[in-house]
Amino acid sequence: MKAPLWRAFLRLFSVQGVWNYERMLGIGMGYAALPLLQEMRRQDPAGYREAVARQAEFFNAQPYLAGLALGATTRAEYQGVPGEKILRLRTALCGPLGALGDQLFWTGILPALVSAALVMVAFGLAGAGLLGFLVVFNGIRVAVEWWGLRAGWASGLQVSEVLHKSWLPKAVALAGPVAGFAMGVALPVVAGWLVADLDLVVMAGTLGAAGIAVVMARVNPRVTGLRFTLGVATIILLSAWVGV
C-alpha cells in the first residue's frame, strides 16, 4: 500500500485546488482519496463509487492535517464500516483538525518562522533567513502531513484516540508562546532596521504613524494597518494632486 499512500500524499499538496464555499476541501479530498481506493475499485466496483462519492463530500480542516482524516476514512472504507458512520467521522474530524492545525501552523509555526526570517534580514542575513524559513517550514509541514496520512491510515475509526494521545496537542501548546516571543523580538528589530536610513523628521513621523494606527486598531479592530495606511495615503495623494 506504500505506492498509493505516496500518490495520495502528493495529491494532498493540491487539496485546496478547488476550494469553494459549499464543499470547501471536499473535492480535493476526493481527488487525493482516489489512489487509496484503487484496490477497492477492483474488489467492489459498486462500493468503490459509493466511497468516491463520500470522499468528495463537504470537508474542512487545516490543509496540512487533512491527511489524517483522509487516511482514517479511506481505511474505514476497506474495513466495511457503514457509509453513514464514515461520513460522521469526517464531520467530527473537521473541528479538531481545523483548530489544532490553525493553531499549530497559521498562528504558531508560520509567524514564528517569518519573524525569525525578518530578524535575520535586519541583521544582513537575508539569503540565509529566507532560505532557512522555506526549508524549515516545509520540512515540518511535509513531516506532519506524512505522519498524519500514515497515522490515519493505520488507525481507521480509532483516529480520534490516536490524535488525542499524539504529540500534536503538546506541540500546539508550545507553538503559541514561541510565536509570541519571535514576533516580540522581530518587531523592534525590524522597526529599527526600516527607519535606520531615514532622516529624523521622517523617522519620528513613521513611529508616530505606527503609534496612532495601533491605538486606532485597539479602539476599533476594523481599522487594520492596511486600511489605516490606504486611508492616510489617499489623503496625501489627493493633497498632492490638488497642489496643497
Next chain:
Amino acid sequence: MIDIPVEVVVALLGWGTLVGLDLVSLPQIMISRPIVVGAVAGWLSGDLATGVTVGVIMELFALESVAIGAARYPDYGAATMGAVVASTGIEGHGLTGIAVVLGLVLVSVGGWTLNRLRHANATAVRRREASLRAGDPLAVQALQYGGLLRDLARSVTLSVVALLSGVVVRTAPALPHWAASGLLMVVIGGGLAGAASGAIRSAGRGRRLRWLGVGALLGMLLLVLRS
C-alpha cells in the same frame, strides 16, 4: 512603454503566477509570503536590496491577517511583485512609499479575485452534482484540474495587472518631496502597526502575551546593542 527587458518581464510574470497558485491551490509552500516574493522579484529586477525592503514592509501588513479556512483573506503575492516593480531601479526611498501603496491596493484586488474564484469553483461543482453523487471518479478529477486551471488564469491575470501597474507608477511624474516622505512614513508606520496589532490580538491574555512582552524586551535590547 515598459522600460524593463523582455526576459525580466517574462520572469516576473512567471514568478507572479507561481506565487498566485501557491497561496491556496498548489503547493502552498509559502513562496507566496511577501518577504519571499519581494526578495525574488527584486533579484529578478536586478535590485535585490529594494526587493527585500519592499517585501519586509508588505510582510508586516501580511502578519496582521491569518489565512484561515473559509475566512476572506488578501492576496499578497502578485501585489508584492507589482510593488517591487514600481520601486526598483530608483535610488533611495523616493518611490518606496507609493510603490507599497500600490501593492496594498493590489492586495485588495487579489483578495477579491480569490473570492470570485471560490464562487466559480462552487458553480462548477454544482454543474457536476449528479456525477459526484454517483461517485464518478472522472468528475472528481475534472473538477480538480478545472479548479487549478481557474486559479492559474486568475494568477496570470493578476500578475499582468500588477506588473503593468508597477510600470505605470515607476514612470509616472514624481511626487512632491513632502508627499513621497509622507507616504513612506505611513506605509512603514502602518505596516509596523499592523504586525503589532496582529501579534497582540493573537496573543490574547495568556502565556503567549507574556512571551510577546519578553520577546519585545529582547528585541529592544538587540536594537540598542546594534546601534
